[in-house]
Amino acid sequence: MAIRLDYLTPGFEEAFAAFLTTKREVSEDVNAVVRQIIDDVRQRGDVALAEYTRKFDGLDFSVTGMAVTADEIDAAIEAVPSEVLGALKVAAVRIEAHHARQRPKDDIYEDSMGVGLGSRWTAIDAVGLYVPGGTASYPSSVLMNALPAKVAGVERIVMVVPANGGVINPAVLAAARMAGVEEIYRIGGAQAIAALAYGTATIAPVAKIMGPGNAYVAAAKRQVFGTVGIDMIAGPSEVLVIADRDNDPDWIAADLLAQAEHDVGAQSILITDDAAFAAAVEAAVERQLRTLPRAETASASWRDFGAVILVPDFDVAVPLANRIAAEHLELALADADAMIPKIRNAGAIFVGRHTPEVIGDYVGGSNHVLPTARSARFSSGLGVLDYMKRTSILRLGADQLRDLGPAAIALARSEGLEAHARSVAIRLNLGGEG
Amino acid sequence: MAIRLDYLTPGFEEAFAAFLTTKREVSEDVNAVVRQIIDDVRQRGDVALAEYTRKFDGLDFSVTGMAVTADEIDAAIEAVPSEVLGALKVAAVRIEAHHARQRPKDDIYEDSMGVGLGSRWTAIDAVGLYVPGGTASYPSSVLMNALPAKVAGVERIVMVVPANGGVINPAVLAAARMAGVEEIYRIGGAQAIAALAYGTATIAPVAKIMGPGNAYVAAAKRQVFGTVGIDMIAGPSEVLVIADRDNDPDWIAADLLAQAEHDVGAQSILITDDAAFAAAVEAAVERQLRTLPRAETASASWRDFGAVILVPDFDVAVPLANRIAAEHLELALADADAMIPKIRNAGAIFVGRHTPEVIGDYVGGSNHVLPTARSARFSSGLGVLDYMKRTSILRLGADQLRDLGPAAIALARSEGLEAHARSVAIRLNLGGEG
Numbered sequence: 116m117a118i119r120l121d122y123l124t125p126g127f128e129e130a131f132a133a134f135l136t137t138k139r140e141v142s143e144d145v146n147a148v149v150r151q152i153i154d155d156v157r158q159r160g161d162v163a164l165a166e167y168t169r170k171f172d173g174l175d176f177s178v179t180g181m182a183v184t185a186d187e188i189d190a191a192i193e194a195v196p197s198e199v200l201g202a203l204k205v206a207a208v209r210i211e212a213h214h215a216r217q218r219p220k221d222d223i224y225e226d227s228m229g230v231g232l233g234s235r236w237t238a239i240d241a242v243g244l245y246v247p248g249g250t251a252s253y254p255s256s257v258l259m260n261a262l263p264a265k266v267a268g269v270e271r272i273v274m275v276v277p278a279n280g281g282v283i284n285p286a287v288l289a290a291a292r293m294a295g296v297e298e299i300y301r302i303g304g305a306q307a308i309a310a311l312a313y314g315t316a317t318i319a320p321v322a323k324i325m326g327p328g329n330a331y332v333a334a335a336k337r338q339v340f341g342t343v344g345i346d347m348i349a350g351p352s353e354v355l356v357i358a359d360r361d362n363d364p365d366w367i368a369a370d371l372l373a374q375a376e377h378d379v380g381a382q383s384i385l386i387t388d389d390a391a392f393a394a395a396v397e398a399a400v401e402r403q404l405r406t407l408p409r410a411e412t413a414s415a416s417w418r419d420f421g422a423v424i425l426v427p428d429f430d431v432a433v434p435l436a437n438r439i440a441a442e443h444l445e446l447a448l449a450d451a452d453a454m455i456p457k458i459r460n461a462g463a464i465f466v467g468r469h470t471p472e473v474i475g476d477y478v479g480g481s482n483h484v485l486p487t488a489r490s491a492r493f494s495s496g497l498g499v500l501d502y503m504k505r506t507s508i509l510r511l512g513a514d515q516l517r518d519l520g521p522a523a524i525a526l527a528r529s530e531g532l533e534a535h536a537r538s539v540a541i542r543l544n545l546g547g548e549g
Numbered sequence: 550m551a552i553r554l555d556y557l558t559p560g561f562e563e564a565f566a567a568f569l570t571t572k573r574e575v576s577e578d579v580n581a582v583v584r585q586i587i588d589d590v591r592q593r594g595d596v597a598l599a600e601y602t603r604k605f606d607g608l609d610f611s612v613t614g615m616a617v618t619a620d621e622i623d624a625a626i627e628a629v630p631s632e633v634l635g636a637l638k639v640a641a642v643r644i645e646a647h648h649a650r651q652r653p654k655d656d657i658y659e660d661s662m663g664v665g666l667g668s669r670w671t672a673i674d675a676v677g678l679y680v681p682g683g684t685a686s687y688p689s690s691v692l693m694n695a696l697p698a699k700v701a702g703v704e705r706i707v708m709v710v711p712a713n714g715g716v717i718n719p720a721v722l723a724a725a726r727m728a729g730v731e732e733i734y735r736i737g738g739a740q741a742i743a744a745l746a747y748g749t750a751t752i753a754p755v756a757k758i759m760g761p762g763n764a765y766v767a768a769a770k771r772q773v774f775g776t777v778g779i780d781m782i783a784g785p786s787e788v789l790v791i792a793d794r795d796n797d798p799d800w801i802a803a804d805l806l807a808q809a810e811h812d813v814g815a816q817s818i819l820i821t822d823d824a825a826f827a828a829a830v831e832a833a834v835e836r837q838l839r840t841l842p843r844a845e846t847a848s849a850s851w852r853d854f855g856a857v858i859l860v861p862d863f864d865v866a867v868p869l870a871n872r873i874a875a876e877h878l879e880l881a882l883a884d885a886d887a888m889i890p891k892i893r894n895a896g897a898i899f900v901g902r903h904t905p906e907v908i909g910d911y912v913g914g915s916n917h918v919l920p921t922a923r924s925a926r927f928s929s930g931l932g933v934l935d936y937m938k939r940t941s942i943l944r945l946g947a948d949q950l951r952d953l954g955p956a957a958i959a960l961a962r963s964e965g966l967e968a969h970a971r972s973v974a975i976r977l978n979l980g981g982e983g
Contacts, residue, residue, distance in 0.1 A: 199963045202956035213666055216656055224650075231900065232647055232914055237893050239927050253964050286963055322926040341782075344927030348775075369972035376968040408967045455942065459671050466665065466944035471972045474945060477957040480666055481941040492756040493673050493778030495939040505929040507915035508889065510900035511908060522636035523911040529633045529720055530687050533842045534810040538803035538905045 117421030139380040149305040149334040156309035167306040183299040191285035206478045207293045213480035214266045217499040231510030236503045238268035243311035245326035248277035254290035259483050261294035267502035272296045277303020308335035312343045350488040351380030355441035360389035362447045368399030375416035376409040382420040386432045393423045433457045440491040443472045462491045551855030573814040583739040583768040590743035601740040617733040625719035640912045641727045647914035648700045651933040665944030670937050672702035677745035679760035682711035688724035693917050695728035701936035706730045711737020742769035746777045784922040785814030789875035794823035796881045802833035809850035810843040816854040820866045827857045867891045874925040877906045896925045
């Protein structure tokens, strides 16, 4: 049974504030062992990779090779049901089309003084994409991570995926092919992150590493950060559904459970203005749980982190939603559009009764890699910009330097940086050598 | 004497690769003491802040107060020489105008299926800006960090600056006023970062913390990351100058020294195609060092990390520059413009003989907070986007859900996420409860 909070009850603010800071993850401290693995891969390269892969994944590269071959990818595609292939294609086309709109434009201009200024965007040369093995090996995540890189123009996209017991999800390989990823290695864990960051004889290093992983992968990404870029470390997923009484309680319950089945640390929150509707949703959750394959995970998540928040009206829901800063926000309201401009903090907003969050997980076109754990207050979902970087450009002629130089000299001297002052002054014959 | 590398010498590649990975910073491990300070401020709030400030900065809040008053800022402005105030104003106007062009546009549209999609940008609600005390208390950095926040529309910008012995650089307060920052506290170190991240009775928490600081500040930012956002942790500054023989060696030497005077870990690199020119620049560096106030720092930096790289022609300089991925890249070449499109990795490019990097530090208009330590391979300088976040919006009606739903169901089932499948299926009367 999820927690119940009533806005009109004394003590609500304290209870809500405590709810907001509830930790939903026990972070294992695996830093020492990860440090060792990374150092080992840096020193011994492919040999270390082979040893760790034999040990952790039960795989022998002398039999399988490290790289996944084009023939293997072809065979994998044959093995994926055509319905799933078709669905992946629908998703890929929509994701690519949406992300193409995110491509930034260069801005090169001359200001009224004649100073040339510019912002020039370039793709990152090479990125690594980590794909987990086992049950969390999701083809949809391959599309969501790789397609923005493709749209950005990244020339080299390297995928790593552990093949526990030799097996890679064929749909993952099919998704990789659709996203234009052809360089794939059957490695995982901290050793794969180390190989991507520092390179080995087989694997050239990349400049940035993306994608989700377990505690070892997350710790490894943190440790190699600086040598390479990394994406945000994602926490357990969450949804906030703001729903009025005119919804079918079963639809809303299904949405709460879709989030809860991800992980015992996932979080599903309902905000509504009607106690009877809230009770009906809660009852529907219990009823639907009975037939759910992942009922154990979903019921633990709902019990430990689920919440039903009763509000007197939806105006007070807005500041609550902004404080929750949910990864996914569903507005199942008669006039959902009216609330959008008031929402400041949310990873993604799903508008109206016919937009379950799950559409965004797969085929909506927007990205499903979104900020978790209230980080939508300060960060954004994955996009094309995450695969690019901006170089600023400045160009002065002798005239512009004469106009602007004295101000630069004054500021440099006021900051005690005389060599700064002189590098301008010497060009203006103002006593560069003091 | 800086290191000399000659592209045509056997062993160049090994020497260059080793040069690239040279560490220029000893990172002190202050994590344990920083952890203690943060925990203490979280628990005891203002009381802990007052104690640490008395201990580290010799300041008594019962005398000075924690907040800097508007009267103090007025008085500080009076104390700044008018030439410096005028130069700050020139800088502020130019920085604001350039950054205004970085403001992102929302993109809300309906695709051919009738699916509503959108990217909506909002400013971060509140940001904290750390400004170091002492000699590194730079008004230019206040402008560079605060003005993009102002342009982004951040409603609350909080500045913290330690007042060692009671003193805050008046130009820093003047710059804060120009950038619209009025909430300023005389605190610093890890305790200031903790107060910004978790809040105290006096200071409401922020959502993101920006700005440079010492090892304690950097460690504290890393530790509070997740609770709040942070900017990149900057390393020592660096410049790469690509110069032909037609430059005045004294101008180029002055540019190399402007970078070197920052820090003993700073790095200045010259790439040229003419050995005699290289020797002339080296001689000019030695000569100019004699009269430089910060000669000790600059000569240590030049000796330990400076480099002169001789190339047979400037075509081979391009891949070297892209591997160096310098924070600052000067192109002091006859046809500098021709090289720009070939440069993939650089924080900022300064084009031509009349654009010393120092102009970009102060009055060019572009930001001087740029990626260091080769991170221009995967990241960008500070900009307006760093103070905003993007929320994606998805809107389907019943028709669109009927069209797209089956693909989502197929993918969810193939990923073993039945509750995901049902949250769509239930809306399509396709057996939501299995």
